[in-house]
Amino acid sequence: MILFAIDPGIRGSGVALFRDGVLLAAAYVKSSAKEGSGPRECANAARAIVAWYQSMRIATAGSIAPPNILALEIPQTYGGRSSKGDANDLMPLWGVQGALAALFADAEVR
Numbered sequence: 001m002i003l004f005a006i007d008p009g010i011r012g013s014g015v016a017l018f019r020d021g022v023l024l025a026a027a028y029v030k031s032s033a034k035e036g037s038g039p040r041e042c043a044n045a046a047r048a049i050v051a052w053y054q055s056m057r058i059a060t061a062g063s064i065a066p067p068n069i070l071a072l073e074i075p076q077t078y079g080g081r082s083s084k085g086d087a088n089d090l091m092p093l094w095g096v097q098g099a100l101a102a103l104f105a106d107a108e109v110r
Helices: 039-059 088-104
Strands: 002-007 012-019 023-031 069-072
Touching: 012 039, 023 039, 039 088, 069 088
Parallel strands: 002 069
Antiparallel strands: 002 012, 012 023
16 A cells, blocks of 8 residues: 655645555655745646655656555644634645645545
């Protein structure tokens, strides 16, 4: 089983790749987006993650199969006085996740 875990971001994302519960690789993957948070930036972030995954497949001579499971962090707000920052900043992360779900269409998304 190949599990690909992603903590999405517009400018960069944390990724970790596991085979049968064993960590194979982890990295911070930078996106080409320098500003903005629209659909283009979401797609660029997702493409950078896919490119990193493909580089891992190439580095291992194809021994890493496509992921069975795609584990994505769910962005959410907690409201109340203790929350800080602009909750709208989380919304583009859904765009990154949607793009990843489409690009890894055969993986179960969790």
